[in-house]
Amino acid sequence: MNSSKAQSMFMIGVALVLMSGIILYVSLSSPAVYMQEVTTQGEAQTVSQSVAEPQDDTASASTTTYTEPQLTASFPININTATVEELCLIDGMGEARASAIIEYREYIGGYESVEQIMNISGIGESLYTKLSPYLTV
Missing domain, CATH: 1.10.150.320 (Photosystem II 12 kDa extrinsic protein)
Known part of the structure; x- marks a missing residue:
């Protein structure tokens, strides 16, 4: 049961990282x-x-x-x-x-x-x- 909970938490973490990456990409490429x-x-x-112009410090x-x-x-x-x-x-x-x-x-x-x-x-x-x-x- 503990392993299942750890897997769920790991997947939620991965989903949050992906979502923040998508939001960052969209905001910088607007x-x-x-x-x-x-x-x-x-x-x-x-x-x-x-x-x-959008501000992009990484340009x-x-x-x-x-x-x-x-x-x-x-x-x-x-x-x-x-x-x-x-x-x-x-x-x-x-x-x-x-x-x-x-x-x-x-x-x-x-x-x-x-x-x-x-x-x-x-x-x-x-x-x-x-x-x-x-x-x-």
């Missing part, structure tokens, strides 16, 4: 984490996006690190001059919606008011209310 920082200056807001000198360039925008963003990347910095604005805003801008020759974005399919009153504080013409 992709970069994106962080967004919003800074308010007077009435204008600045948004910075950066990539935080060798041959490891290549990639850092994405920082994107910044000052709010409100002029929808007559904004790029897709700048529009994507707004919370709730995806790449497809930003592209639609730019395509419609090119179609009409420029916005006369921010309210005109409601003419774009998928942008209704509730979404307009959410986005309008971040936009200007």
